[in-house]
Amino acid sequence: QVQLVESGGGLVQAGGSLRLSCVASGRTSSIYTMGWFRQAPGKEREFVATVSRSGGSTYYADSVKGRFTISRDNAKNMLYLQMMSLKPEDTAVYSCAAARYPIVPATSPNSYDYWGQGTQVTVSS
Numbered sequence: 001q002v003q004l005v006e007s008g009g010g011l012v013q014a015g016g017s018l019r020l021s022c023v024a025s026g027r028t029s030s031i032y033t034m035g036w037f038r039q040a041p042g043k044e045r046e047f048v049a050t051v052s053r054s055g056g057s058t059y060y061a062d063s064v065k066g067r068f069t070i071s072r073d074n075a076k077n078m079l080y081l082q083m084m085s086l087k088p089e090d091t092a093v094y095s096c097a098a099a100r101y102p103i104v105p106a107t108s109p110n111s112y113d114y115w116g117q118g119t120q121v122t123v124s125s
Contacts, residue, residue, distance in 0.1 A: 002026045002114040004096050009119030016086050016123070022079040022096030022116055031114075033099040033106045034072055036081045038092035038121075047107040048094070049081060059105035064090075086123045093118040 008020040024031060035050035049060045049070035058070050069082040079096050097112035106112065 004116035006116045006119040009121045011122045017084045020081040024077040031098045032102040040092040088125045
């Protein structure tokens with residue numbers, strides 16, 4: 001089993017930045033692709049970004065492309081999401097996810113086997 005815990009969420013003004021972190025524990029050697037998803041109130045879970053095991057391949061939702069950057073540090077079992085130029089529509093609970101298979105790009109929630117509890121990001125206008 002793998003446990004994922006996110007941190008770094010908070011309240012920020014539009015145009016501001018936040019960096020989300022996700023630490024993995026347990027059988028981390030079984031993790032391949034990792035990703036970030038978000039869910040706003042009353043909306044379905046939405047793909048944000050994904051990264052391959054090596055970190056060399058990344059893929060983003062059109063809505064965040066050019067503003068968000070996903071990265072990982074396998075030595076520290078960490079996943080990051082650097083978010084810049086935040087907009088009110090980025091407000092959501094952000095969750096990290098890990099897959100046991102090297103699926104690239106993994107944009108569907110069904111591709112992931114492990115999920116964190118999420119961290120709230122609120123962007124005020």
